[in-house]
Amino acid sequence: MGFLHITPAQGDPFKHPLEGDSIVIGRSSECDLVLEDRFLSRRHTRLFQLDGDWMVEDMGSRNGTILNGTVVDKPTKVKFGDRLQLSGSSVSIQRTNEPSRITESQVTDLGQHTILRSASELMSDTESTKTDEIDDAEALRRVANRLKLLNTVHHALGHSVDLDELLNCILTGAFEHLQPEEGVIFLKDSDGEYYLAASHNAPGSKTEYLYSRTLIHEVAEQAKAALVIDMETDEKFGGAQSIMASGIRCLVAAPFLDHEGSVGMIALSSRAFVRQFTEEDMALLVSIASVAALRIRNIALAKEAAERQRLEEEIQLARRIQINLLPDHEPKIDGWELFGGNIPSRGCSGDYYLITERNEGKECVFMVADVSGKGIAAALLTASLEALAAGPIEVGHSPEEICTTTSRRLHVRTPPAKFATAFLAVLEPATGKLTYTNAGHNHGLIIRASGAIEELRPNGMPLGLMPGATYTSTETSLEPGDLLVLYTDGITEAANPEDEEYDIKRLADLCKRKRTAPLDEISTSLEEDLEQFVQGVPFVDDRTFVLARRETI
Numbered sequence: 001m002g003f004l005h006i007t008p009a010q011g012d013p014f015k016h017p018l019e020g021d022s023i024v025i026g027r028s029s030e031c032d033l034v035l036e037d038r039f040l041s042r043r044h045t046r047l048f049q050l051d052g053d054w055m056v057e058d059m060g061s062r063n064g065t066i067l068n069g070t071v072v073d074k075p076t077k078v079k080f081g082d083r084l085q086l087s088g089s090s091v092s093i094q095r096t097n098e099p100s101r102i103t104e105s106q107v108t109d110l111g112q113h114t115i116l117r118s119a120s121e122l123m124s125d126t127e128s129t130k131t132d133e134i135d136d137a138e139a140l141r142r143v144a145n146r147l148k149l150l151n152t153v154h155h156a157l158g159h160s161v162d163l164d165e166l167l168n169c170i171l172t173g174a175f176e177h178l179q180p181e182e183g184v185i186f187l188k189d190s191d192g193e194y195y196l197a198a199s200h201n202a203p204g205s206k207t208e209y210l211y212s213r214t215l216i217h218e219v220a221e222q223a224k225a226a227l228v229i230d231m232e233t234d235e236k237f238g239g240a241q242s243i244m245a246s247g248i249r250c251l252v253a254a255p256f257l258d259h260e261g262s263v264g265m266i267a268l269s270s271r272a273f274v275r276q277f278t279e280e281d282m283a284l285l286v287s288i289a290s291v292a293a294l295r296i297r298n299i300a301l302a303k304e305a306a307e308r309q310r311l312e313e314e315i316q317l318a319r320r321i322q323i324n325l326l327p328d329h330e331p332k333i334d335g336w337e338l339f340g341g342n343i344p345s346r347g348c349s350g351d352y353y354l355i356t357e358r359n360e361g362k363e364c365v366f367m368v369a370d371v372s373g374k375g376i377a378a379a380l381l382t383a384s385l386e387a388l389a390a391g392p393i394e395v396g397h398s399p400e401e402i403c404t405t406t407s408r409r410l411h412v413r414t415p416p417a418k419f420a421t422a423f424l425a426v427l428e429p430a431t432g433k434l435t436y437t438n439a440g441h442n443h444g445l446i447i448r449a450s451g452a453i454e455e456l457r458p459n460g461m462p463l464g465l466m467p468g469a470t471y472t473s474t475e476t477s478l479e480p481g482d483l484l485v486l487y488t489d490g491i492t493e494a495a496n497p498e499d500e501e502y503d504i505k506r507l508a509d510l511c512k513r514k515r516t517a518p519l520d521e522i523s524t525s526l527e528e529d530l531e532q533f534v535q536g537v538p539f540v541d542d543r544t545f546v547l548a549r550r551e552t553i
Contacts (some may be wrong), residue, residue: 004016005094006035006090007089009087016033020032020049021048024059025091026061028043029499035089038489038493040061045057045072046059050075054078054093055075064465066086068083079093080094115282117224119255119286166295167296168200170266170289174285178252182201182268186216187264219267220262225282227252227279249270251267252267252277253266254282254285256292258293315376317379321379322344322378326342333357333364334429338546339519339547340353340355345538350372350382351382351541352367352370354366355548356393363427366424366548367389367422368423368544370421370488371385388410398473399435402437403463407439407471408469411467411469420463421463423442427478437459437472439460440458444485445484446484449479449481454476460472480552481516481552483549485507486545488544490539490540491544497537
């Protein structure tokens, strides 16, 4: 058995079981594995079983499926360790029993001599105990000492402002009153994995703490307190060399539990001849952990808020970079109407467009591009793309030469998951001849004066995707009254509350109806139609477009 480890273009990595007969991956909510990646096709890739083997096939996606650096052009067998690149997302195929952060030598199960109790129930039982119901003087003294300890811990934690300082304070209090040989704290990270956040040994002790996945599952995940009374006599623990070497005989553990759930756990261990833990010790550790849990979560929330503010500032910077790259006016060319625009979404997507003359006005170059990713990374990639394409454009290279050169240089300068789709065209204003290369971009449109619609489909892969990619160009012409429409997928993939996309047909129909209107009016009509279509659903991507129309004689 195995699983898929997915690193999406947006969001945190996660796992998906490799099971069943078929797994369809794409953006559509109808897929078995849905990825929030705007460069993915709605149904992009399929993994399926054939004669006991797992196979992968591309489902006619726009950007293709890449297996270990090779484009998948037919059903291909996959094995554990293989890596799929699906646009800006990657999927690795792994065995279920592959170790994660902790090596197998550190892993064991809970033994038979173990007491597990719900931490919340244990806290409730402890809090409901009334001192006037305790007849034994020694028991009453222990309750009083416990309350004093909790008050001391609570007061000490209130002064801790740093997570490391806070965790050290927790362990210090636990050592002072429970006297273990070693104490450790595990916290959950943003990926849902547990890491050793703090540890402490008693003076003269060199005990190595026993890590147990089952212990973390039962304590941190299931919110239970655990008391392992005697590991050595337990048949599961007795044969573990790591336990015998460390000398650990008993441990007690409790979750850091508050009203929102668990954020980790604390565990204390000892040799039997040094310290034997009791159920009363377990109840005390649960109380200490409960007092500390809220403080740990508050520090995590404060860190998250600071990180969110930093990211927002980065996005604002990225947006300024993006805007500065866009042209502030269109050239004036006799016999032609030109218009370009970019309407930002809530963040930065890295859209880019260019309308510029060259060769002393004998040619006009159009470029519309959309880079993978968002935020500051997208803005930087856009800046890199603009710089790499500027030279070949200025010296007069053809569209296919510009794309070939830019793609090669972009691939060398960026990670494998970073690329850009682009539509690059060179217009001869005197004749209307249009030579274009569509590098994995949305279909360009020509709305003929007669109302006929012509789609300018991709004739090459996205820029920067493969090291040796070459490109070709296609020629067509714009006659008087013909309208050229170039755009990014922020327009056609805008979605309404039913998750239906605006799509190319609706865009083409609007441009057909408005083909004789002034270009700025077409732009306004398009934006109004988009707003009406999405019915208040936020745009997740920028809307960028370039319009060019040959005037009638």
